[in-house]
Amino acid sequence: MIKPGSFQEKILIGRLRMKDKDAFGELYDIYIDKIYRFVYFKVSSSAEAEDLTSQIFLKVWQLILDNKIKTGQSFQAFLYTLARNTVIDFYRHSRKEKGDISLEEAADISAAGEIEKEIDIKIEMERLSLKLKKLKSEYREALVLHYINELSIKEIAEILNKKRGAVRVLLHRAVNSLKEILK
Template structure:
Protein backbone atom coordinates (compact mmCIF):
# COMPACT_ATOMS: atom_id res chain seq x y z
CA UNK A 1 0.00 0.00 0.00
CA UNK A 2 1.26 3.45 -0.89
CA UNK A 3 1.84 5.96 1.84
CA UNK A 4 -0.25 9.09 2.03
CA UNK A 5 2.77 11.20 1.18
CA UNK A 6 3.43 9.19 -1.98
CA UNK A 7 -0.25 9.37 -2.99
CA UNK A 8 -0.21 13.14 -2.61
CA UNK A 9 2.99 13.40 -4.67
CA UNK A 10 1.40 11.30 -7.42
CA UNK A 11 -1.81 13.32 -7.30
CA UNK A 12 0.27 16.49 -7.63
CA UNK A 13 1.64 14.98 -10.83
CA UNK A 14 -1.95 14.56 -12.10
CA UNK A 15 -2.11 10.80 -11.41
CA UNK A 16 -5.84 9.99 -11.54
CA UNK A 17 -5.49 6.75 -9.55
CA UNK A 18 -3.73 8.56 -6.71
CA UNK A 19 -6.43 11.22 -6.65
CA UNK A 20 -9.10 8.48 -6.61
CA UNK A 21 -7.38 6.77 -3.66
CA UNK A 22 -7.25 10.06 -1.71
CA UNK A 23 -10.92 10.66 -2.58
CA UNK A 24 -11.91 7.19 -1.34
CA UNK A 25 -9.82 7.58 1.83
CA UNK A 26 -11.30 10.91 2.88
CA UNK A 27 -14.74 11.26 1.29
CA UNK A 28 -16.78 9.74 4.14
CA UNK A 29 -14.89 11.62 6.85
CA UNK A 30 -15.20 14.97 5.08
CA UNK A 31 -18.88 14.30 4.30
CA UNK A 32 -19.70 13.51 7.95
CA UNK A 33 -17.85 16.62 9.09
CA UNK A 34 -19.79 18.83 6.66
CA UNK A 35 -23.14 17.11 7.26
CA UNK A 36 -22.92 17.61 11.00
CA UNK A 37 -22.08 21.28 10.52
CA UNK A 38 -24.84 22.16 8.04
CA UNK A 39 -27.52 19.57 8.77
CA UNK A 40 -28.62 18.89 5.18
CA UNK A 41 -27.68 15.65 3.37
CA UNK A 42 -27.97 16.91 -0.20
CA UNK A 43 -26.11 20.13 0.50
CA UNK A 44 -23.44 18.19 2.41
CA UNK A 45 -22.93 15.90 -0.57
CA UNK A 46 -22.61 18.89 -2.89
CA UNK A 47 -20.16 20.67 -0.57
CA UNK A 48 -18.10 17.50 -0.16
CA UNK A 49 -17.83 17.18 -3.92
CA UNK A 50 -16.78 20.83 -4.05
CA UNK A 51 -14.06 20.17 -1.46
CA UNK A 52 -12.60 17.47 -3.70
CA UNK A 53 -12.91 19.66 -6.78
CA UNK A 54 -10.97 22.36 -4.90
CA UNK A 55 -8.44 19.74 -3.85
CA UNK A 56 -7.97 18.68 -7.46
CA UNK A 57 -7.53 22.29 -8.62
CA UNK A 58 -5.05 23.27 -5.93
CA UNK A 59 -3.21 20.09 -4.95
CA UNK A 60 -0.20 21.14 -6.99
CA UNK A 61 0.35 23.99 -4.52
CA UNK A 62 0.06 21.78 -1.42
CA UNK A 63 3.22 21.65 0.69
CA UNK A 64 3.94 19.45 3.71
CA UNK A 65 4.51 21.43 6.89
CA UNK A 66 5.75 20.29 10.30
CA UNK A 67 4.39 16.73 10.09
CA UNK A 68 0.89 18.13 9.58
CA UNK A 69 -1.23 15.46 7.92
CA UNK A 70 -2.68 15.97 4.48
CA UNK A 71 -6.15 15.65 6.01
CA UNK A 72 -5.62 18.93 7.89
CA UNK A 73 -5.39 20.68 4.52
CA UNK A 74 -8.59 18.94 3.34
CA UNK A 75 -10.47 19.86 6.51
CA UNK A 76 -9.36 23.48 6.07
CA UNK A 77 -10.85 23.42 2.54
CA UNK A 78 -14.03 21.85 3.98
CA UNK A 79 -14.19 24.45 6.74
CA UNK A 80 -13.91 27.25 4.18
CA UNK A 81 -16.68 25.65 2.08
CA UNK A 82 -18.91 25.49 5.16
CA UNK A 83 -18.23 29.14 6.04
CA UNK A 84 -19.06 30.22 2.47
CA UNK A 85 -22.20 28.09 2.44
CA UNK A 86 -23.44 29.41 5.78
CA UNK A 87 -22.69 33.00 4.78
CA UNK A 88 -24.73 32.61 1.57
CA UNK A 89 -27.50 30.78 3.39
CA UNK A 90 -27.80 33.49 6.03
CA UNK A 91 -28.54 35.99 3.26
CA UNK A 92 -31.14 33.70 1.68
CA UNK A 93 -33.01 31.76 4.38
CA UNK A 94 -34.30 28.38 3.23
CA UNK A 95 -36.31 25.62 4.84
CA UNK A 96 -34.33 22.38 5.16
CA UNK A 97 -36.67 19.61 4.10
CA UNK A 98 -34.16 16.84 4.70
CA UNK A 99 -32.01 17.12 7.79
CA UNK A 100 -29.15 14.77 8.49
CA UNK A 101 -30.19 11.91 10.74
CA UNK A 102 -28.35 8.73 11.58
CA UNK A 103 -29.05 5.59 9.61
CA UNK A 104 -31.34 3.00 11.10
CA UNK A 105 -29.47 0.61 13.37
CA UNK A 106 -31.79 -2.30 12.77
CA UNK A 107 -35.01 -3.27 11.08
CA UNK A 108 -36.86 -2.32 14.27
CA UNK A 109 -38.83 0.90 13.62
CA UNK A 110 -39.12 1.64 17.36
CA UNK A 111 -35.33 1.51 17.78
CA UNK A 112 -34.85 3.64 14.66
CA UNK A 113 -37.28 6.24 16.01
CA UNK A 114 -35.52 6.30 19.38
CA UNK A 115 -32.13 6.77 17.71
CA UNK A 116 -33.50 9.60 15.57
CA UNK A 117 -35.07 11.35 18.57
CA UNK A 118 -31.82 11.06 20.52
CA UNK A 119 -29.89 12.40 17.54
CA UNK A 120 -32.27 15.35 17.09
CA UNK A 121 -31.88 16.21 20.77
CA UNK A 122 -28.09 15.95 20.43
CA UNK A 123 -28.07 18.29 17.42
CA UNK A 124 -30.29 20.75 19.29
CA UNK A 125 -28.13 20.89 22.42
CA UNK A 126 -24.79 20.76 20.59
CA UNK A 127 -25.75 24.05 18.96
CA UNK A 128 -25.44 25.62 22.41
CA UNK A 129 -21.74 24.73 22.67
CA UNK A 130 -19.05 27.25 21.79
CA UNK A 131 -17.87 27.16 18.16
CA UNK A 132 -14.53 25.62 19.24
CA UNK A 133 -16.32 22.92 21.25
CA UNK A 134 -18.59 22.17 18.29
CA UNK A 135 -15.56 21.88 16.03
CA UNK A 136 -13.80 19.46 18.39
CA UNK A 137 -16.91 17.29 18.77
CA UNK A 138 -17.41 17.25 15.00
CA UNK A 139 -13.81 16.36 14.18
CA UNK A 140 -13.34 13.85 17.00
CA UNK A 141 -16.62 11.97 16.86
CA UNK A 142 -18.21 12.63 13.49
CA UNK A 143 -14.98 12.39 11.51
CA UNK A 144 -13.36 9.98 14.00
CA UNK A 145 -10.02 11.78 14.03
CA UNK A 146 -7.35 11.34 16.71
CA UNK A 147 -6.61 14.21 19.09
CA UNK A 148 -3.22 14.93 17.49
CA UNK A 149 -4.80 15.40 14.07
CA UNK A 150 -7.63 17.55 15.45
CA UNK A 151 -5.00 19.70 17.17
CA UNK A 152 -3.20 20.29 13.88
CA UNK A 153 -6.43 21.03 12.01
CA UNK A 154 -7.55 23.52 14.66
CA UNK A 155 -4.05 24.93 15.18
CA UNK A 156 -4.19 24.11 18.90
CA UNK A 157 -2.15 21.95 21.23
CA UNK A 158 -3.32 18.40 21.96
CA UNK A 159 -3.87 19.50 25.57
CA UNK A 160 -6.15 22.33 24.46
CA UNK A 161 -8.12 19.91 22.28
CA UNK A 162 -8.48 17.47 25.20
CA UNK A 163 -9.69 20.31 27.43
CA UNK A 164 -12.19 21.50 24.80
CA UNK A 165 -13.41 17.94 24.28
CA UNK A 166 -13.80 17.38 28.01
CA UNK A 167 -15.74 20.61 28.54
CA UNK A 168 -17.91 19.92 25.47
CA UNK A 169 -18.74 16.37 26.55
CA UNK A 170 -19.46 17.55 30.11
CA UNK A 171 -21.75 20.31 28.79
CA UNK A 172 -23.52 17.90 26.44
CA UNK A 173 -24.00 15.37 29.24
CA UNK A 174 -25.44 18.08 31.51
CA UNK A 175 -27.76 19.46 28.81
CA UNK A 176 -28.94 16.02 27.67
CA UNK A 177 -29.70 14.90 31.21
CA UNK A 178 -31.66 18.10 31.81
CA UNK A 179 -29.48 19.20 34.72
Template sequence: MRDTDMSTNTAAVAQGPAGSPADPLDDEDDLIRRAQTGDAAAFGRLYDRYVHSIYRYTYSKTTSRSLAEDLTSETFLRAFRAIARPRAKLNFAAWLVTIARNVVIDHHRSGWNRLAVVTDEVDPRADEAIGPEQAALASVGTAALRAAVARLPDDQRECLALRFFAGLSINETAAAMARTDGAIKQLQFRAMNRLRRIVTAG
Protein backbone atom coordinates in the same frame (compact mmCIF):
# COMPACT_ATOMS: atom_id res chain seq x y z
CA MET B 1 -1.92 17.41 -15.83
CA ARG B 2 -3.83 16.41 -18.94
CA ASP B 3 -7.33 17.84 -19.34
CA THR B 4 -8.72 14.32 -19.69
CA ASP B 5 -7.28 13.34 -16.30
CA MET B 6 -8.83 16.36 -14.61
CA SER B 7 -12.19 15.76 -16.25
CA THR B 8 -12.20 12.13 -15.19
CA ASN B 9 -11.32 12.91 -11.60
CA THR B 10 -13.69 15.88 -11.37
CA ALA B 11 -16.55 13.68 -12.50
CA ALA B 12 -15.68 11.12 -9.84
CA VAL B 13 -15.60 13.78 -7.13
CA ALA B 14 -18.92 15.24 -8.25
CA GLN B 15 -20.66 11.94 -7.56
CA GLY B 16 -20.63 12.72 -3.83
CA PRO B 17 -19.87 10.37 -0.92
CA ALA B 18 -20.30 7.10 -2.78
CA GLY B 19 -16.61 6.29 -3.08
CA SER B 20 -15.36 2.72 -2.96
CA PRO B 21 -13.34 1.54 0.06
CA ALA B 22 -9.71 2.60 -0.07
CA ASP B 23 -7.04 -0.07 -0.32
CA PRO B 24 -5.42 -0.17 3.14
CA LEU B 25 -2.13 -1.16 1.48
CA ASP B 26 -1.86 2.21 -0.26
CA ASP B 27 0.83 4.34 1.36
CA GLU B 28 -0.71 7.74 2.03
CA ASP B 29 2.52 9.73 1.69
CA ASP B 30 3.11 8.10 -1.68
CA LEU B 31 -0.46 8.84 -2.78
CA ILE B 32 -0.04 12.49 -1.77
CA ARG B 33 3.25 12.81 -3.66
CA ARG B 34 1.69 11.27 -6.76
CA ALA B 35 -1.41 13.45 -6.49
CA GLN B 36 0.80 16.54 -6.21
CA THR B 37 2.39 15.64 -9.54
CA GLY B 38 -1.02 15.42 -11.23
CA ASP B 39 -1.81 11.72 -10.79
CA ALA B 40 -5.62 11.70 -10.84
CA ALA B 41 -5.79 8.03 -9.86
CA ALA B 42 -3.77 8.72 -6.71
CA PHE B 43 -6.08 11.59 -5.80
CA GLY B 44 -9.01 9.24 -6.41
CA ARG B 45 -7.56 6.87 -3.81
CA LEU B 46 -7.34 9.73 -1.32
CA TYR B 47 -10.92 10.65 -2.17
CA ASP B 48 -12.07 7.10 -1.44
CA ARG B 49 -10.20 7.15 1.85
CA TYR B 50 -11.66 10.40 3.18
CA VAL B 51 -14.98 11.04 1.44
CA HIS B 52 -17.15 9.51 4.16
CA SER B 53 -15.47 11.39 7.01
CA ILE B 54 -15.76 14.70 5.14
CA TYR B 55 -19.40 13.94 4.37
CA ARG B 56 -20.10 13.23 8.05
CA TYR B 57 -18.44 16.52 8.94
CA THR B 58 -20.41 18.60 6.43
CA TYR B 59 -23.60 16.79 7.40
CA SER B 60 -22.98 17.67 11.04
CA LYS B 61 -22.85 21.32 9.99
CA THR B 62 -25.97 21.28 7.81
CA THR B 63 -28.18 18.26 8.75
CA SER B 64 -29.18 18.10 5.08
CA ARG B 65 -28.00 15.11 3.09
CA SER B 66 -28.17 16.75 -0.32
CA LEU B 67 -26.43 19.89 0.89
CA ALA B 68 -23.76 17.85 2.69
CA GLU B 69 -23.10 15.97 -0.55
CA ASP B 70 -22.72 19.26 -2.43
CA LEU B 71 -20.34 20.67 0.17
CA THR B 72 -18.35 17.43 0.21
CA SER B 73 -17.96 17.55 -3.56
CA GLU B 74 -16.88 21.19 -3.40
CA THR B 75 -14.32 20.31 -0.73
CA PHE B 76 -12.67 17.69 -2.92
CA LEU B 77 -12.79 19.88 -6.00
CA ARG B 78 -10.94 22.62 -4.12
CA ALA B 79 -8.46 20.09 -2.77
CA PHE B 80 -7.88 18.69 -6.25
CA ARG B 81 -7.11 22.15 -7.60
CA ALA B 82 -4.86 23.10 -4.69
CA ILE B 83 -2.90 19.95 -3.91
CA ALA B 84 -0.12 20.68 -6.42
CA ARG B 85 0.83 23.96 -4.73
CA PRO B 86 4.26 23.79 -3.06
CA ARG B 87 4.06 23.25 0.71
CA ALA B 88 5.83 21.47 3.54
CA LYS B 89 4.94 17.87 4.43
CA LEU B 90 1.18 17.71 4.10
CA ASN B 91 -1.08 16.42 6.88
CA PHE B 92 -3.75 15.51 4.36
CA ALA B 93 -6.59 14.81 6.80
CA ALA B 94 -6.16 18.11 8.67
CA TRP B 95 -5.67 20.03 5.41
CA LEU B 96 -8.80 18.50 3.91
CA VAL B 97 -10.91 19.33 6.96
CA THR B 98 -9.62 22.91 6.85
CA ILE B 99 -10.89 23.13 3.27
CA ALA B 100 -14.23 21.62 4.33
CA ARG B 101 -14.55 24.16 7.15
CA ASN B 102 -13.97 26.99 4.68
CA VAL B 103 -16.50 25.51 2.26
CA VAL B 104 -19.11 25.38 5.03
CA ILE B 105 -18.30 28.94 6.11
CA ASP B 106 -18.58 30.16 2.52
CA HIS B 107 -21.94 28.44 2.21
CA HIS B 108 -23.34 30.04 5.34
CA ARG B 109 -22.06 33.44 4.24
CA SER B 110 -23.77 33.18 0.88
CA GLY B 111 -27.41 33.81 0.16
CA TRP B 112 -27.80 30.33 -1.30
CA ASN B 113 -28.21 28.77 2.13
CA ARG B 114 -31.69 30.33 2.28
CA LEU B 115 -32.69 27.94 -0.50
CA ALA B 116 -31.27 24.84 1.17
CA VAL B 117 -33.81 22.41 2.57
CA VAL B 118 -32.79 21.40 6.07
CA THR B 119 -34.28 18.04 6.99
CA ASP B 120 -34.48 15.92 10.10
CA GLU B 121 -32.98 12.92 8.33
CA VAL B 122 -30.37 11.06 10.29
CA ASP B 123 -27.38 9.82 8.33
CA PRO B 124 -26.74 6.23 9.48
CA ARG B 125 -23.02 6.64 8.89
CA ALA B 126 -22.95 9.36 11.53
CA ASP B 127 -23.80 6.69 14.11
CA GLU B 128 -20.66 4.64 13.47
CA ALA B 129 -19.04 4.40 16.89
CA ILE B 130 -15.45 5.52 17.27
CA GLY B 131 -15.36 5.28 21.03
CA PRO B 132 -17.40 5.14 24.26
CA GLU B 133 -18.05 8.88 24.24
CA GLN B 134 -19.80 8.76 20.89
CA ALA B 135 -21.72 5.69 22.02
CA ALA B 136 -22.99 7.69 25.00
CA LEU B 137 -24.07 10.53 22.72
CA ALA B 138 -25.81 8.07 20.42
CA SER B 139 -28.13 7.07 23.25
CA VAL B 140 -29.61 10.57 23.29
CA GLY B 141 -32.46 11.42 20.94
CA THR B 142 -31.36 13.16 17.75
CA ALA B 143 -33.37 16.33 18.33
CA ALA B 144 -32.22 16.63 21.95
CA LEU B 145 -28.60 16.06 20.98
CA ARG B 146 -28.70 18.67 18.23
CA ALA B 147 -30.25 21.18 20.60
CA ALA B 148 -27.62 20.43 23.23
CA VAL B 149 -24.69 20.69 20.80
CA ALA B 150 -26.05 23.99 19.50
CA ARG B 151 -25.71 25.43 23.01
CA LEU B 152 -22.00 24.67 23.23
CA PRO B 153 -19.41 27.41 22.65
CA ASP B 154 -18.16 27.56 19.07
CA ASP B 155 -14.77 25.99 19.77
CA GLN B 156 -16.27 23.08 21.72
CA ARG B 157 -18.87 22.46 19.02
CA GLU B 158 -16.16 22.50 16.34
CA CYS B 159 -13.99 20.11 18.33
CA LEU B 160 -16.81 17.56 18.65
CA ALA B 161 -17.67 17.90 14.96
CA LEU B 162 -14.08 17.20 13.94
CA ARG B 163 -13.59 14.34 16.38
CA PHE B 164 -16.91 12.50 16.16
CA PHE B 165 -18.32 13.42 12.76
CA ALA B 166 -15.20 13.92 10.64
CA GLY B 167 -13.48 11.14 12.61
CA LEU B 168 -10.18 12.97 13.04
CA SER B 169 -7.61 11.92 15.61
CA ILE B 170 -6.55 14.22 18.44
CA ASN B 171 -3.43 15.15 16.45
CA GLU B 172 -5.38 15.84 13.25
CA THR B 173 -7.98 17.89 15.12
CA ALA B 174 -5.19 19.90 16.72
CA ALA B 175 -3.70 20.62 13.30
CA ALA B 176 -7.09 21.61 11.87
CA MET B 177 -7.83 23.96 14.78
CA ALA B 178 -4.25 25.26 15.10
CA ARG B 179 -3.93 24.06 18.70
CA THR B 180 -1.80 21.61 20.63
CA ASP B 181 -2.82 18.00 21.26
CA GLY B 182 -3.15 18.78 24.97
CA ALA B 183 -5.41 21.75 24.27
CA ILE B 184 -7.70 19.58 22.12
CA LYS B 185 -7.91 16.91 24.83
CA GLN B 186 -8.93 19.55 27.36
CA LEU B 187 -11.38 21.13 24.93
CA GLN B 188 -13.00 17.77 24.18
CA PHE B 189 -13.19 16.93 27.89
CA ARG B 190 -14.90 20.24 28.68
CA ALA B 191 -17.24 19.87 25.71
CA MET B 192 -18.33 16.36 26.69
CA ASN B 193 -18.92 17.36 30.32
CA ARG B 194 -20.91 20.41 29.30
CA LEU B 195 -22.91 18.38 26.80
CA ARG B 196 -23.82 15.80 29.45
CA ARG B 197 -24.93 18.54 31.84
CA ILE B 198 -27.09 20.16 29.17
CA VAL B 199 -28.72 16.86 28.21
CA THR B 200 -29.29 15.86 31.84
CA ALA B 201 -30.76 19.23 32.76
CA GLY B 202 -32.98 19.21 29.69
Protein backbone atom coordinates in the same frame (compact mmCIF):
# COMPACT_ATOMS: atom_id res chain seq x y z
CA MET C 1 -8.67 -0.11 2.72
CA ILE C 2 -5.89 2.41 3.19
CA LYS C 3 -5.98 4.21 6.52
CA PRO C 4 -5.46 7.97 6.89
CA GLY C 5 -1.87 8.81 7.81
CA SER C 6 -0.53 5.41 6.76
CA PHE C 7 2.51 4.76 4.60
CA GLN C 8 0.23 3.73 1.72
CA GLU C 9 -1.58 7.05 2.00
CA LYS C 10 1.75 8.91 1.82
CA ILE C 11 2.53 7.05 -1.40
CA LEU C 12 -0.88 8.05 -2.76
CA ILE C 13 -0.20 11.67 -1.84
CA GLY C 14 3.12 11.49 -3.66
CA ARG C 15 1.29 10.22 -6.73
CA LEU C 16 -1.30 12.93 -6.21
CA ARG C 17 1.38 15.62 -6.31
CA MET C 18 2.29 14.23 -9.74
CA LYS C 19 -1.36 14.85 -10.76
CA ASP C 20 -2.29 11.14 -10.82
CA LYS C 21 -6.09 10.99 -11.24
CA ASP C 22 -6.26 7.41 -9.95
CA ALA C 23 -4.51 8.44 -6.72
CA PHE C 24 -7.03 11.25 -6.32
CA GLY C 25 -9.84 8.74 -6.78
CA GLU C 26 -8.39 6.47 -4.10
CA LEU C 27 -7.98 9.36 -1.64
CA TYR C 28 -11.50 10.49 -2.49
CA ASP C 29 -12.81 7.02 -1.59
CA ILE C 30 -10.92 7.12 1.73
CA TYR C 31 -12.22 10.53 2.80
CA ILE C 32 -15.59 11.13 1.13
CA ASP C 33 -17.72 9.67 3.93
CA LYS C 34 -15.73 11.37 6.68
CA ILE C 35 -15.83 14.78 5.02
CA TYR C 36 -19.53 14.41 4.24
CA ARG C 37 -20.26 13.54 7.88
CA PHE C 38 -18.17 16.48 9.09
CA VAL C 39 -20.02 18.88 6.77
CA TYR C 40 -23.43 17.35 7.51
CA PHE C 41 -23.04 17.99 11.23
CA LYS C 42 -22.34 21.62 10.44
CA VAL C 43 -25.14 22.28 7.93
CA SER C 44 -27.79 19.67 8.95
CA SER C 45 -29.02 19.27 5.39
CA SER C 46 -28.05 16.28 3.31
CA ALA C 47 -28.43 18.20 0.03
CA GLU C 48 -26.22 21.08 1.24
CA ALA C 49 -23.72 18.62 2.71
CA GLU C 50 -23.47 16.78 -0.61
CA ASP C 51 -22.99 20.03 -2.53
CA LEU C 52 -20.36 21.35 -0.14
CA THR C 53 -18.53 18.02 -0.06
CA SER C 54 -18.37 18.07 -3.87
CA GLN C 55 -17.04 21.63 -3.78
CA ILE C 56 -14.38 20.62 -1.26
CA PHE C 57 -13.04 17.82 -3.44
CA LEU C 58 -13.14 20.05 -6.52
CA LYS C 59 -11.07 22.62 -4.60
CA VAL C 60 -8.61 19.90 -3.59
CA TRP C 61 -8.15 18.85 -7.21
CA GLN C 62 -7.73 22.48 -8.32
CA LEU C 63 -5.14 23.09 -5.60
CA ILE C 64 -3.29 19.98 -6.77
CA LEU C 65 -3.29 21.22 -10.36
CA ASP C 66 -2.00 24.61 -9.17
CA ASN C 67 0.69 22.96 -6.97
CA LYS C 68 -0.61 24.75 -3.87
CA ILE C 69 -0.69 21.83 -1.41
CA LYS C 70 1.90 22.20 1.35
CA THR C 71 4.28 19.28 1.77
CA GLY C 72 4.68 19.52 5.56
CA GLN C 73 0.99 19.40 6.51
CA SER C 74 -0.86 16.09 6.85
CA PHE C 75 -3.31 15.55 4.01
CA GLN C 76 -6.11 14.77 6.44
CA ALA C 77 -5.57 18.00 8.38
CA PHE C 78 -5.39 19.92 5.10
CA LEU C 79 -8.65 18.35 3.92
CA TYR C 80 -10.54 19.07 7.15
CA THR C 81 -9.23 22.64 7.24
CA LEU C 82 -10.47 23.12 3.68
CA ALA C 83 -13.83 21.59 4.64
CA ARG C 84 -14.12 23.84 7.69
CA ASN C 85 -13.32 26.95 5.64
CA THR C 86 -15.79 25.91 2.93
CA VAL C 87 -18.58 25.61 5.51
CA ILE C 88 -17.65 29.01 6.95
CA ASP C 89 -17.82 30.51 3.45
CA PHE C 90 -21.17 28.81 2.89
CA TYR C 91 -22.63 30.46 5.99
CA ARG C 92 -21.13 33.82 5.06
CA HIS C 93 -22.79 33.75 1.66
CA SER C 94 -26.03 32.09 2.68
CA ARG C 95 -28.84 34.13 4.22
CA LYS C 96 -31.39 31.38 4.59
CA GLU C 97 -31.31 28.38 6.90
CA LYS C 98 -32.23 24.98 5.55
CA GLY C 99 -33.87 22.51 7.89
CA ASP C 100 -34.48 18.83 8.20
CA ILE C 101 -34.03 16.16 5.60
CA SER C 102 -37.16 15.35 3.62
CA LEU C 103 -38.53 11.86 3.21
CA GLU C 104 -37.81 12.10 -0.53
CA GLU C 105 -34.12 12.72 0.17
CA ALA C 106 -34.01 9.81 2.58
CA ALA C 107 -35.63 7.56 -0.03
CA ASP C 108 -33.20 8.72 -2.72
CA ILE C 109 -30.17 7.64 -0.74
CA SER C 110 -31.73 4.37 0.43
CA ALA C 111 -32.05 1.04 -1.26
CA ALA C 112 -35.64 -0.19 -1.54
CA GLY C 113 -35.40 -2.68 1.34
CA GLU C 114 -33.40 -0.38 3.62
CA ILE C 115 -35.57 2.74 3.72
CA GLU C 116 -36.70 2.21 7.30
CA LYS C 117 -33.14 1.61 8.49
CA GLU C 118 -31.91 4.74 6.72
CA ILE C 119 -34.76 6.83 8.12
CA ASP C 120 -33.98 5.58 11.65
CA ILE C 121 -30.34 6.52 11.16
CA LYS C 122 -31.33 9.95 9.85
CA ILE C 123 -33.64 10.50 12.82
CA GLU C 124 -30.84 9.60 15.24
CA MET C 125 -28.43 11.86 13.35
CA GLU C 126 -30.97 14.69 13.56
CA ARG C 127 -31.43 14.14 17.30
CA LEU C 128 -27.68 14.18 17.87
CA SER C 129 -27.34 17.19 15.61
CA LEU C 130 -30.01 19.07 17.59
CA LYS C 131 -28.21 18.29 20.86
CA LEU C 132 -24.88 19.34 19.38
CA LYS C 133 -26.39 22.62 18.14
CA LYS C 134 -27.01 23.59 21.74
CA LEU C 135 -23.24 23.58 22.31
CA LYS C 136 -20.90 26.46 21.52
CA SER C 137 -19.68 26.10 17.95
CA GLU C 138 -16.08 25.45 19.00
CA TYR C 139 -17.24 22.65 21.35
CA ARG C 140 -19.39 21.11 18.62
CA GLU C 141 -16.58 21.26 16.10
CA ALA C 142 -14.07 19.65 18.46
CA LEU C 143 -16.48 16.83 19.36
CA VAL C 144 -17.32 16.09 15.74
CA LEU C 145 -13.66 16.06 14.70
CA HIS C 146 -12.57 13.83 17.57
CA TYR C 147 -15.44 11.44 18.19
CA ILE C 148 -17.22 11.26 14.86
CA ASN C 149 -14.36 11.74 12.42
CA GLU C 150 -11.86 10.05 14.76
CA LEU C 151 -9.09 12.62 14.37
CA SER C 152 -6.23 12.77 16.84
CA ILE C 153 -5.61 15.68 19.21
CA LYS C 154 -2.62 16.65 17.07
CA GLU C 155 -4.69 16.75 13.87
CA ILE C 156 -7.48 18.72 15.54
CA ALA C 157 -4.92 21.21 16.87
CA GLU C 158 -3.59 21.65 13.34
CA ILE C 159 -7.09 22.15 11.90
CA LEU C 160 -8.24 24.58 14.59
CA ASN C 161 -4.87 26.32 14.78
CA LYS C 162 -4.60 25.70 18.53
CA LYS C 163 -2.08 24.02 20.81
CA ARG C 164 -2.64 20.37 21.76
CA GLY C 165 -3.25 21.25 25.40
CA ALA C 166 -5.89 23.77 24.40
CA VAL C 167 -7.63 21.11 22.28
CA ARG C 168 -7.62 18.66 25.21
CA VAL C 169 -9.20 21.30 27.46
CA LEU C 170 -11.69 22.18 24.71
CA LEU C 171 -12.72 18.53 24.33
CA HIS C 172 -13.03 18.08 28.09
CA ARG C 173 -15.27 21.14 28.38
CA ALA C 174 -17.27 20.09 25.33
CA VAL C 175 -17.94 16.63 26.77
CA ASN C 176 -19.00 18.14 30.10
CA SER C 177 -21.32 20.59 28.34
CA LEU C 178 -22.84 17.80 26.26
CA LYS C 179 -23.41 15.73 29.42
CA GLU C 180 -25.32 18.66 30.91
CA ILE C 181 -27.47 18.99 27.79
CA LEU C 182 -28.23 15.27 27.74
CA LYS C 183 -29.43 15.24 31.39
